[in-house]
Amino acid sequence: MSADTDDRSLFIPVILGTSRVGRASKNVARFVVRHLAAMPGIETALVDVRELAPRIDGAGEEIKIPAFSELCMRADAFVLVAPEYNHGYPGLLKHVLDTNLKEYIHKAVGICGVSSGNFGGTRVIENLLPVLRELGLVTIFWDGSFSAAHKLFDAAGQILDPAYVRRIDNFAKELVWMARVLRYGRERVPLEN
């Protein structure tokens, strides 16, 4: 079996990285989930950090969330939907990400930055990159940048600007390519030693 003849589906969960009330990022996360779910050979799920309710009074293995760790173990790649709060990422998203390590190693990740202003979460994307690298994740170079997020969707949660569909399609295609290649590598290419 090679990376291009592997016909198993890819599992790519989308992590909604904020728990705030009124979060515009939820529409973005749902938009990405719908797009991935429509692609052949892709399974996806929406993971809401609010619903994970991680412990904040422990460390190491004791703060692991078993269901989330199993989901990450099964995942071939991840999408992070991260709003930009004061130029940074939400603390709860970082805390949730830090509950795992081995579950991420050599898996692909793409970031969708979300902002109420005009920069589409560019600064939160840049700030997340070194964190994701340290977690062993492999970032793609397409980003999702969602500016003025509170105006991007209608009342039913449908995106109003069709240009975002084309952009997220490019994002998703690179993520799928990276996920396929890395899955082959994790399973078939031994580390020389």
Next chain:
Amino acid sequence: MSQDEVARPYGARRAPLACPRCGSEMNRHAVKIDTTLIPEEGSPDAGGVMMDFHTCRECRYVLEHRA
């Protein structure tokens, strides 16, 4: 490299492990310093413990252990 150090032949690979969940062959694909673990005194892995990571080809389980 010290005078006493024995070099592995180029391309030498370790024998694969069996998956603790399904028994299938695992692939060792990563080594990383885990900075949440405290190294033994005198360890060259400053700031953490060197860990090996293996992925099961069948059930996707990931195993980590000290390198």
